[in-house]
Amino acid sequence: MLAISVHDGKVALEEDRPEPRPGEGEVLLAPRLAGICATDLEIVKGYMGFTGVLGHEFVATVVDGPPRLQGRRVVCDINCVCGNCSLCQSGLANHCRHRTVIGISGRDGCFAERIAVPEMNLYEVPDTLSDEEAVFAEPVAAAIQITRQFPVEPRMKVVVLGSGRLGSLVAQVLRTTGCRLELVGRNPDLLLFSEKKGIQTRLVGELVPRPEHDLVVDCTGDPQGIELAMQLVRPRGTIVLKSTFAEAVPINPAPLVINEVSVIGSRCGPLADAINLLARKQLDVRSLITRQLPLQRALEALAAAAEPRHMKVLIKIGQ
Numbered sequence: 001m002l003a004i005s006v007h008d009g010k011v012a013l014e015e016d017r018p019e020p021r022p023g024e025g026e027v028l029l030a031p032r033l034a035g036i037c038a039t040d041l042e043i044v045k046g047y048m049g050f051t052g053v054l055g056h057e058f059v060a061t062v063v064d065g066p067p068r069l070q071g072r073r074v075v076c077d078i079n080c081v082c083g084n085c086s087l088c089q090s091g092l093a094n095h096c097r098h099r100t101v102i103g104i105s106g107r108d109g110c111f112a113e114r115i116a117v118p119e120m121n122l123y124e125v126p127d128t129l130s131d132e133e134a135v136f137a138e139p140v141a142a143a144i145q146i147t148r149q150f151p152v153e154p155r156m157k158v159v160v161l162g163s164g165r166l167g168s169l170v171a172q173v174l175r176t177t178g179c180r181l182e183l184v185g186r187n188p189d190l191l192l193f194s195e196k197k198g199i200q201t202r203l204v205g206e207l208v209p210r211p212e213h214d215l216v217v218d219c220t221g222d223p224q225g226i227e228l229a230m231q232l233v234r235p236r237g238t239i240v241l242k243s244t245f246a247e248a249v250p251i252n253p254a255p256l257v258i259n260e261v262s263v264i265g266s267r268c269g270p271l272a273d274a275i276n277l278l279a280r281k282q283l284d285v286r287s288l289i290t291r292q293l294p295l296q297r298a299l300e301a302l303a304a305a306a307e308p309r310h311m312k313v314l315i316k317i318g319q
């Protein structure tokens, strides 16, 4: 099969990678459409020391599994867990001590014609959702996770840093809470996209940082984003970090101590909630798509996704 894989820090198109054979409790999927996110771009640069097929945002068709799932369209939780360790048993299965993560850690991803995943990870996609919407389920879930970790209330002053694909999505999800929201970024064209959605935006160069926000969400993928977040959060306020970095970043945590700021790391979220939010058409994800290329041209797609002018770049794989 055709697949995009990472070996020794090099990404390549493989023409004849063997098809995966589903293990016990696993099903075989044919990915239809996949999304490229910042994590993929970090992995290509060496993040997680990953080896194998890249990709973790996707919508797929079940091609080999239980009859009730056969031919169904599904999205998939990326964390594959044991169910037995102390973390799984205490309700923290996303942090399972023995977990593998699709396309990120110890398990092949979705930029391929076939992928094997645990059946328990699947969520069926309703007919009312197109592939172009369903492919956003994973990043939307990651955005929803912020509200799970920090209950956002309507009066709260919230700022999202980063006008790229994740920041725009997080802003759209946080807007559904009714909070007083601003999106801050450095790319005027990308900010305009969110402005058209009715989200208040500001160029970072025009921002006068004041420590007055109840919640600051950093989606910049830039160490300077963390510095700015520390200048914007109010005393006893909260910073949520969404970015991961391939390399260590230097920060001075003194302002966090002095201002008694809470810092929350935030990763994956509830897929079922994401599907519901998308199905209620409360988000506009389609217009985030700036490019779509077939799997044969996935390397080109990865290069495009690294350009600041692109929001979401998708890889078309199958029907």
Ligand SMILES: [Zn+2]
Pocket (backbone or CB within 6 Å): 081, 082, 083, 084, 085, 086, 087, 088, 089, 093, 096, 097, 098, 099
């Ligand atoms: Zn476990």
